[in-house]
Structure formats: structure tokens, C-alpha cells
Amino acid sequence: MSNIGLDIAASGVNAAQTAMDTIAQNLSNTNTPGYVSETANLTALSSGEQSGVGGGVAVASVTQNNDSLLAANAAQTSAALAQSTALQQTLQQAQLAFGNPSSSTGLGADLSSFWQSWNQLSTNPTSQADLQAVVDSAQTVTTDLSQASGQIAGASANASSQLAATVGQANTLLSQVASLNNQIIKQGATGTSVSSLSDQQNQLLTQLASDIGATWTASPNGSVNVAVGGVTLVQGNWSDTLAVNNTGSASTPNLQLVAQSSKVALNASSGTTAGLLAAVNVYLPSYQSQLNSVASNLATSVNTVLSNGFTTSGAPGVDMFTSSGSGGLTAANISVNPSIVANPSLIATASTSSLPAATNDGSNAQALANLYNSPSGPDAAWRTAVVNVGSQVSQINNQVQAQTATSNAAQQNLQSVTGVNQNTALVELMNFQSTYQAAAKVITTVDTALQSLLAAV
Amino acid sequence: MTSPVSTGVSYTPTVIASQLVSYLNADQSQQATLETQLSSGNLVNQPSDNPAAASTILAANSSLARAQEYSSNASDASAWLSLGTSTLNSVISALQSAKQSVMALSGNALSNSQAAVQGTAATLQSVLSQVTALANTTYGNQAIFAGTGNVSVAYDASGNYVGGGSAPTRTVGPGVSVAIAATGPAVFGSGSSGLLGSTGILSKLISDVTTGTPASIATATTTDIAALNSALQNVTSQAGVLGATYQSVQTFATQATNVQTALQTQMSAVDSVNIAQATTALTQSQNAYQAGLWATAQIEQHSLVTYL
Numbered sequence: 001m002s003n004i005g006l007d008i009a010a011s012g013v014n015a016a017q018t019a020m021d022t023i024a025q026n027l028s029n030t031n032t033p034g035y036v037s038e039t040a041n042l043t044a045l046s047s048g049e050q051s052g053v054g055g056g057v058a059v060a061s062v063t064q065n066n067d068s069l070l071a072a073n074a075a076q077t078s079a080a081l082a083q084s085t086a087l088q089q090t091l092q093q094a095q096l097a098f099g100n101p102s103s104s105t106g107l108g109a110d111l112s113s114f115w116q117s118w119n120q121l122s123t124n125p126t127s128q129a130d131l132q133a134v135v136d137s138a139q140t141v142t143t144d145l146s147q148a149s150g151q152i153a154g155a156s157a158n159a160s161s162q163l164a165a166t167v168g169q170a171n172t173l174l175s176q177v178a179s180l181n182n183q184i185i186k187q188g189a190t191g192t193s194v195s196s197l198s199d200q201q202n203q204l205l206t207q208l209a210s211d212i213g214a215t216w217t218a219s220p221n222g223s224v225n226v227a228v229g230g231v232t233l234v235q236g237n238w239s240d241t242l243a244v245n246n247t248g249s250a251s252t253p254n255l256q257l258v259a260q261s262s263k264v265a266l267n268a269s270s271g272t273t274a275g276l277l278a279a280v281n282v283y284l285p286s287y288q289s290q291l292n293s294v295a296s297n298l299a300t301s302v303n304t305v306l307s308n309g310f311t312t313s314g315a316p317g318v319d320m321f322t323s324s325g326s327g328g329l330t331a332a333n334i335s336v337n338p339s340i341v342a343n344p345s346l347i348a349t350a351s352t353s354s355l356p357a358a359t360n361d362g363s364n365a366q367a368l369a370n371l372y373n374s375p376s377g378p379d380a381a382w383r384t385a386v387v388n389v390g391s392q393v394s395q396i397n398n399q400v401q402a403q404t405a406t407s408n409a410a411q412q413n414l415q416s417v418t419g420v421n422q423n424t425a426l427v428e429l430m431n432f433q434s435t436y437q438a439a440a441k442v443i444t445t446v447d448t449a450l451q452s453l454l455a456a457v
Numbered sequence: 458m459t460s461p462v463s464t465g466v467s468y469t470p471t472v473i474a475s476q477l478v479s480y481l482n483a484d485q486s487q488q489a490t491l492e493t494q495l496s497s498g499n500l501v502n503q504p505s506d507n508p509a510a511a512s513t514i515l516a517a518n519s520s521l522a523r524a525q526e527y528s529s530n531a532s533d534a535s536a537w538l539s540l541g542t543s544t545l546n547s548v549i550s551a552l553q554s555a556k557q558s559v560m561a562l563s564g565n566a567l568s569n570s571q572a573a574v575q576g577t578a579a580t581l582q583s584v585l586s587q588v589t590a591l592a593n594t595t596y597g598n599q600a601i602f603a604g605t606g607n608v609s610v611a612y613d614a615s616g617n618y619v620g621g622g623s624a625p626t627r628t629v630g631p632g633v634s635v636a637i638a639a640t641g642p643a644v645f646g647s648g649s650s651g652l653l654g655s656t657g658i659l660s661k662l663i664s665d666v667t668t669g670t671p672a673s674i675a676t677a678t679t680t681d682i683a684a685l686n687s688a689l690q691n692v693t694s695q696a697g698v699l700g701a702t703y704q705s706v707q708t709f710a711t712q713a714t715n716v717q718t719a720l721q722t723q724m725s726a727v728d729s730v731n732i733a734q735a736t737t738a739l740t741q742s743q744n745a746y747q748a749g750l751w752a753t754a755q756i757e758q759h760s761l762v763t764y765l
Contacts, residue, residue, distance in 0.1 A: 030470060095503055101511040101518075102499035102728050108515045112522035119526045123533055123627065124599065126608050356606035357621035360599060366628055372523050373631075379519050387512045390504025397505060408479055412472045419469035426761040 004047060005446045011056030012439030015042055018059045019432045026420045034203035036064040036418040038195060064195055070414040075209035077407040079270035082210035084400045086275030090159045091393045094287055097151035098386050107144040111379055113137050119369035121349060122362035126312055131344035138320060138336045145295050149288065149331035156284045163244055163276040167257065170211045171241045174226065177204050178239035181223035188222045198222065213271030229267035231259050255280050283392065290385040291331035298378035299329050301371050309348030309364030314355050317348025477753045484746040491739040494730045501728050510727045517724045524716045527629055531710035534627040537596055537637040538703040544594045545644065545696035552689045555584040556682060559662060563678035574669045581666060585659040588652060589616055592645055604640040611641045616654035618642055629709040635702055644695045646688055658684045
């Protein structure tokens with residue numbers, strides 16, 4: 001009897017020990033974020049003996065249970081979700097500017113009150129109380145418009161500052177990835193395991209994907225190259241930084257993410273930044289311009305009718321809505337003509353300038369009250385704006401819901417490969433425990449056999 | 458609640474936990490939606506809840522506000538018209554009494570005493586001032602026969618018309634505008650064929666009666682009475698016009714009320730929460746949420762560890 005049995009048994013004990021160590025590591029990291037479970041890969045050894053008996057077992061390697069396809073899919077879906085969520089949050093905030101359609105407050109209801117005040121005035125054109133009521137309801141409408149405009153401007157400002165914060169975080173992450181690349185290359189060269197560094201890298205990359213829609217390619221040496229829209233941001237131990245540039249104006253922003261070293265604008269189609277950029281550059285300006293068109297529609301329709309009319313003294317009508325600032329009339333600056341506020345009798349209620357016929361004539365005020373259902377009037381413009389915003393927010397809500405399900409599924413698929421299933425791990429642990437016990441038993445058996453042989457000598 | 462993606466997934470604790478948390482979140486957001494609907498009573502609480510319904514509600518609210526204006530205009534118009542009709546009826550009876558007193562004078566042609574003549578003249582004078590006062594009738598503070606030309610009076614102290622040439626109107630339906638009164642000249646005539654003023658029919662009667670000669674009395678009882686009859690006919694026909702307009706305004710008022718009811722029904726169909734349905738859905742959602750909470754509490758209480 002050769003002592004090869006002892007060697008084989010010893011290799012079994014050692015291999016089982018390593019396998020149990022690996023399982024212990026997995027079980028301990030069940031809830032560690034970014035942890036990728038490991039497997040000890042065992043291989044049977046040959047001894048070169050003529051008898052054909054093998055040489056025991058060895059741990060060929062301990063590898064991570066990674067699946068780059070599932071990981072890329074999970075990152076992609078979470079980046080798409082992050083984009084929609086960022087857009088959703090901003091648009092929901094902007095939607096508040098368009099009020100509650102069922103409520104008895106808000107621009108829709110206040111426009112109705114405005115037209116009603118004209119109707120009331122038409123029945124008693126010289127009544128100071130009715131004239132004042134028209135001025136008051138006109139001021140309510142202008143306040144509504146400027147508040148709505150302010151709400152959208154606020155949403156835009158919030159989105160811009162969130163964008164700056166996200167870019168700042170992304171810059172930190174990019175430099176961390178570069179520094180991890182460096183460590184992985186160095187540590188990999190010494191032959192030591194880089195598993196824990198890879199885990200950290202995975203986490204950073206997942207975060208970068210959802211922040212700026214980053215994609216990456218792994219090099220054979222374990223380092224990764226990170227890019228957004230084809231522009232490389234991390235290569236080896238080098239990393240770029242990002243900045244937000246405004247190529248538009250302060251009032252009509254056109255923000256871009258620019259890579260600082262190449263000065264190239266990134267064309268990211270996913271990630272939080274893409275959602276915020278779309279909100280600030282496209283959606284919010286469109287809402288603002290729809291509000292502006294409601295304001296200018298209101299001013300034009302009311303002022304046109306007034307300019308065709310005359311006061312009860314026969315004087316030509318003056319404009320009711322004017323811009324309080326310089327430049328064109330917008331939802332933000334629409335206001336009631338200060339001379340009408342000071343003297344409501346300047347309101348042109350009559351449709352004739354000849355006296356005495358104009359003295360108690362409310363027919364022009366009645367023409368104004370009739371604007372309520374003008375198919376191209378301010379009410380119709382307001383409804384169109386509400387429906388546009390509502391449809392877009394509803395669409396993005398549905399998109400977020402669908403993408404949440406997709407992203408969850410992708411995460412679960414990835415987790416089922418990279419995560420740790422305790423039951424499976426425990427069963428494996430018992431297997432290796434019995435392997436260990438069996439191999440140990442072989443050692444004692446061979447030992448006993450040798451003892452008995454020695455005793456016989 | 459979306460169904461779990463189970464095919465081929467190995468359920469690690471992280472997978473189970475993330476699924477449970479997403480179910481809990483979904484239940485909570487559903488409850489929040491239902492609670493908002495129940496507390497507001499409306500299905501649409503922001504435009505994105507149902508953009509098409511939001512547009513319908515806004516349009517219906519706007520039409521409802523307008524229908525309320527039509528109602529209020531119609532009731533204002535009814536008040537003007539009924540005041541106008543009753544005023545003209547008083548004018549008619551005043552004019553008839555004037556006519557009778559002049560006719561009585563003609564019956565007693567041979568025994569016209571100075572006293573009878575004076576009595577008739579006094580009656581006519583009182584009719585003139587009565588009709589002038591009636592012509593200045595106001596609703597609220599607006600003279601109803603002044604057209605749009607004067608706020609408070611239609612005729613000045615000398616009986617001259619000081620109002621405008623067209624009657625005020627009210628919009629009582631979409632594109633339907635009705636005159637809610639007649640102008641003074643339309644009702645009372647003007648110049649020598651008019652009832653009022655120094656050159657009017659009543660003044661001519663008074664002057665002819667007061668003159669008291671057989672010739673002037675004869676003029677009063679023939680020519681003047683004929684003119685008065687024609688003026689009386691005109692007032693009667695104007696009263697008829699106002700009465701007919703009153704009837705049609707009543708129809709428009711009913712129409713406006715019907716429109717309001719229809720719009721409210723439409724809005725309620727689009728926007729009102731079915732309380733029973735919403736409450737049931739909320740209860741179901743709460744049950745699901747509680748079950749989810751229970752399941753979450755059970756996470757990892759049992760694994761193979763327990764039995765090793």
C-alpha cells in the first residue's frame with residue numbers, strides 16, 4: 001500500500017475546506033450591496049500512477065458568478081427608469097401650475113367668473129360696483145397666470161439644481177472608477193483576488209448608469225472603460241469631468257452636459273441627467289409658451305373687443321391687459337392696465353360713441369361676455385394647454401410604471417445569478433462537510449491500516 | 458399588483474425583499490389615489506388623472522357658468538318685461554279714462570258748462586302727468602323706456618325724450634339677444650303724433666278743451682280723439698310685443714335650466730366618484746396591503762438554518 005491515499009484524502013480535506021470557506025463568504029455577504037457570489041471550482045487531479053488511481057482534488061479557481069449580459073441589461077433598464085423618473089418628478093411639479101380641473105378655483109374657474117362679471121356689467125353699465133367687479137376678476141386672472149408661470153419657472157430651477165448635483169456626484173464616481181481601475185490593474189498583476197474591488201466597481205458603474213446613462217466595456221486586466229453616447233469618460237486610471245453648459249439664454253435655457261477635456265457635448269439617451277435635460281430644455285419651455293399663448297390670447301381677444309367699443313361717455317375703449325414689464329406680453333408679466341385700475345369707468349361697455357345712446361349701453365360688455373366659448377379664445381387655449389400637460393404627465397406616469405416592472409425584473413434576473421440563495425448555499429455546505437468528514441475518515445483509516453501493518457512487523 | 462416574474466428566477470432574499478417592497482409601494486400608491494378620490498369626491502384631481510376628462514370638465518364648467526348667466530339674464534329680462542307690460546297697461550287705462558272724459562264732453566255738446574270743460578281739462582292734465590310719470594318708470598335705478606341713452610330718466614320735466622334710440626338687450630341663449638324694453642318714441646310716439654310733450658296729443662287735447670269754444674270742443678272730440686285712439690292702439694300693440702317677448706324669455710329660461718341640469722349630469726358622469734365602488738376598492742387594497750405587510754414580516758424567519 002502506497003501512501004498516495006493519504007495525499008488524496010489530504011487534498012479532499014483542503015478542497016472541501018476552501019469550498020466551505022467560499023460558502024461562508026457567500027453566506028456572510030447575503031445582504032451586502034453589489035456583492036457577487038463566488039464559486040470554488042474543483043477539479044480532479046491525476047497522479048501519473050500506472051495503476052490509474054487519480055491524484056485527488058484541487059481548487060482550480062474561485063470565480064465570481066457574474067453574468068455581463070444580465071448586468072448590462074439591469075444597468076440599462078435602471079438607467080431608462082432613472083430618466084423617466086427624473087422627468088416624471090419635474091413634470092408632476094409643473095403640472096401643479098395647471099390646477100385641479102374639478103376645483104372651483106384656478107384659471108379655468110376664474111376665467112368663467114371674469115366673463116360673468118362682464119355679463120353682470122352689461123346689465124348695468126354705469127354701476128361702479130359692477131365696473132370694479134370686472135377689474136377685480138381681471139386681476140385675479142392675471143395673478144393666476146403669473147403664479148402658474150412662476151410654478152413652471154420654479155420646476156425648471158429645481159430641475160437645474162438637481163442636474164448640477166447629479167453631475168457633481170457623477171464626477172466623483174468617475175474618478176473613483178478610475179482609481180479602482182488602477183488598483184485592480186496593480187493588484188491583478190500580483191495575482192491576488194480582485195473580487196472585492198470588482199464588487200465595488202460594479203456598484204459605482206450601476207450608479208453611473210442610472211445617473212448619466214453610462215455604458216462600459218471591461219478589459220481583460222479587469223479595468224473598465226466608461227463612456228456616455230460614445231464619448232469616453234474613464235479609460236484605465238484616467239477620468240474626465242463633466243460640466244453643465246447653457247447654450248441658450250436664462251429665460252429659454254438649452255442646457256448641455258459637456259466633457260471637460262474634449263469639450264464634446266454628451267448625447268445621453270438615458271439616466272437621470274437625460275430626464276432632467278429633457279424637462280428643462282423641451283417640456284418646461286413648451287408649458288411656459290402654452291401659458292404665454294393663453295395670456296396673449298386673453299389680452300388680444302379682450303383688448304380687440306374693447307378697442308371696438310366706447311365708454312359710456314363716448315370715449316374710445318382702452319386696452320384692459322398690458323405687459324407690466326418691457327418686452328412682449330407673457331403669462332409672467334400680464335397685468336391690468338393701471339389707468340383702468342385707477343378709473344374703472346374707462347372700460348368700454350358701449351358699442352357706439354354717439355350720445356346719448358352710449359350712456360347706458362352695455363352691448364360691448366355683452367360682446368365680451370360672449371367670448372367665453374370662442375373656439376379660438378383664451379378658454380379654449382387654456383383647455384388645450386391642460387390637456388397637453390395632462391396627457392404628457394399621464395404618459396410619463398405609465399412609462400415609469402412599465403419601466404419599474406422591467407427594471408425590477410432585470411434586477412431580479414441578475415440577482416438570481418449573482419445573489420446568494422441561503423438554502424442552496426447551506427445544502428452545498430452540508431455536501432462539503434460530508435466530503436470533509438469522509439476525507440478525514442480516509443486519513444484515519446489509512447493511518448489505522450499503516451499502524452496495523454507496522455504492528456505486524 | 459403586477460404578477461411576479463417567476464420564470465427561471467432563483468429567489469434570493471434580496472429578490473424576495475425587493476418584490477415585497479415594490480408590492481407594498483404599489484398598494485400604498487393605490488390607496489393614496491383612492492383616498493384622494495373619496496375625500497374630494499372627484500375622479501379627476503389633476504390633469505394627468507384623465508386628460509380627456511379634464512378637458513370635458515373644464516368645458517362643461519365653462520358652459521355651466523355661461524348657462525347660469527343665461528338664467529340670470531333671462532330672469533333680469535323677465536323682470537324688465539313684466540314691469541314694462543304692467544306699466545303700459547297702466548298707460549292704457551289712463552289714456553282710456555282720458556278718452557272717456559273727452560267723449561263725455563261730446564255727449565253733452567249743447568250743455569257744456571264751464572265747469573264740465575274745466576273738469577275735463579283737469580282730468581286730461583292729470584292723465585298727462587300720470588303718463589309722463591309712467592314713461593319715466595325705473596327698474597332698479599334704470600329708466601326702462603330710455604333705451605340705452607339715459608340711466609335714470611326717459612322724459613324731462615317738459616316731456617321731451619332724453620333717452621337713446623335703441624332699447625337695451627339681454628343675451629338669454631347662445632347668440633340669442635332680446636330687447637327687454639321699448640324706447641320712449643316707439644311706445645309714446647314723438648312730435649305732434651306723440652302723446653307727451655308740449656306739442657303732443659294730450660297737450661293738444663288739453664288746449665282744445667280748455668279753449669272751450671264749440672269749434673275747439675268739436676276738434677277735441679273728433680280729430681284729437683282719433684289721434685289719441687291711434688296712439689292708444691300703438692301703446693297696446695307695444696304692450697303686446699313686450700308680453701310676447703316675456704313668453705319667449707320664459708322659454709329660454711327653462712332652456713337654460715335644462716342645459717344646466719344636462720351639464721351637471723355630464724360632469725357627474727365624468728368626474729364623480731362612485732362611493733360604493735371606491736370604498737370597496739379601498740378595502741381590497743387595504744387588505745392586500747396588510748397581507749403584504751404580514752408577508753414582509755415573515756421574510757427569512759425560516760430557512761434551512763432553522764432545521765440544521
